Amino acid sequence: MAENSAGENNDVLDLDALLSPDELQLRGSVRAFVQERIKPNIAQWFEDAHFPLELVPELGKLGVLGMHLKGYGCSGRSAVEYGIAAMELEAGDSGIRTFVSVQGSLAMTAIHTWGSEEQKNTYLPSMARGETIGCFALTEPTAGSDPSSMATRAVREGDTWVLNGAKRWIGLASVAQLAIVWAMTDDGVRGFVVPTDTPGFLATPISGKLSMRASIQCDITLDNVRVPETARLPFAKGLRGPFACLNEARYGIIWGSMGAARDAYQDALAYAQKRMQFDKPLAAYQLSQEKLVNMMLEIQKGTLLAIHLGRMKDAGKLTPAQISFGKLNNCREAIAVCREARTLLGGNGITLDYSPLRHANNLESVRTYEGTDEVHTLILGKEITGEAAFR
Known part of the structure; x- marks a missing residue:
């Protein structure tokens, strides 16, 4: 900071x-x-x-x-x-x-x-180089937290694969040139590199969002999308393929969520130091200082956690449960920080002149994708009890 x-x-x-x-x-x-x-x-x-x-x-x-x-x-x-x-x-x-x-x-x-x-x-x-944009098509309208129930199918016909199904909440799909599409086959889940201009591939941006508005999320339909065998990711078999990628994304969220929290906190702190009420700045009141201290504590702890997990990852020792620990904690605390920061801004805090409520709204999405709080809680529950409670 x-x-x-x-x-x-x-x-x-x-x-x-x-x-x-x-x-x-x-x-x-x-x-x-x-x-x-x-x-x-x-x-x-x-x-x-x-x-x-x-x-x-x-x-x-x-x-x-x-x-x-x-x-x-x-x-x-x-x-x-x-x-x-x-x-x-x-x-x-x-x-x-x-x-x-x-x-x-x-x-x-x-x-x-x-x-x-x-x-x-x-x-x-x-x-x-940013010359080609990719997207990652895993989540489906009826298969979010449970990708093993995906309905998208890929059927092999000679040297060609035919993909049919639907995906939802796929980031950047309408502006991407290629999609990594995960589909169920007779041999388990497989991944395919699908150019988005392939006939039968349609990406439609989702409108009416209250979160992640400066981003694009899409519905995808796959209607007899034909790709060659060379489009299949040859070494991806089963859910281990997409889960390995999800863990990379979850790791980044551990850090990113603290960035949003830090920015919201700094906006609130600067405002509290300048905003005069009852002849002194908001920052001079005990209740304001308590809020600022609580925010600072969680940001510092969350950042320390991110650094620790990052060093473990660089040493090749980071486990999926530890990634869940970081994602669950830091997203949860980041949202709380941003909401608390908004309270110090009063009515001005609901405008886009200040960052906290924008960050809080965005973090509702970040908290949900790459595993909800509930999913990461159950991952950690299994880690500490040895009992799987997903079903």
Whole structure:
């Protein structure tokens, strides 16, 4: 956490001391990008329900698309560095961080982990540059938390696969050039790289959203979509394929949610220091200070947790249950921080002049996708009791 406008230090635990010079330099670069390109525009983008496609190649130049992957034009940065980038991007808006996550943690990771050399060389370099956008089609209208019940089917006919079904809440699908589509086959769940201009593929943006308005989520219909055998991800079999990608995205959320919380807190703190009521600033009242302290405590603890999990990931020791721990805790606390921050802004807090309620609304989506609170609670419940309680 940086110093606020009044000069007081918000990094009470001195968490910056846990970061290397390279990590701090990366944070500075991404933070400057957010300050210059996102913050001046995000209120209008959110109000207009507009995703700024012009940012995509800029994010490629910034080196944050698939930045945790090695080779094929990707940056090959550490897990902690990816987390730092996610935190700074989500301090701008969850929709922008979500794009980076869908592109890198989901679509690019699927190809990098489960794809053929030909698929990697064909798609990953242009995706890293932001010239090709990918989406990740797993969730269905009737299969959200339980992907094993997916109804989308892929049937092989010689050297061709025919896909039929529907997907829902698929980020960026209407502007993507390729989709990673997961479908049930006679041999279990398989993944396919499907160009979005393939006949029978239709992506329709979901309207009327109260959250993630500066982003795009879609319904997809697959009507006899035909792709060659070479479109199948050869090393993905079963739910292990999509779950590995989901864990990459969940890891980024651990960091990103704290970025949203930090930005909301800093907005509230700056406001409380300037807003005069009963002849003194709001920040001089005990109740205001209690709110600010409680927010600061959760942000510092959540950021410390993110750093710890990031170091474990870089050491190859991070488990899915530990990722669930971070996602459940940090999303839950980030929403509470943003809502509390709004209270310090009074009526002004319900406008787009300030970030807390926008962040809180966005975090309702972040809290839901890549596993709801309930799913992560049950994952952790199984971890500590040894008993699976999903059914």
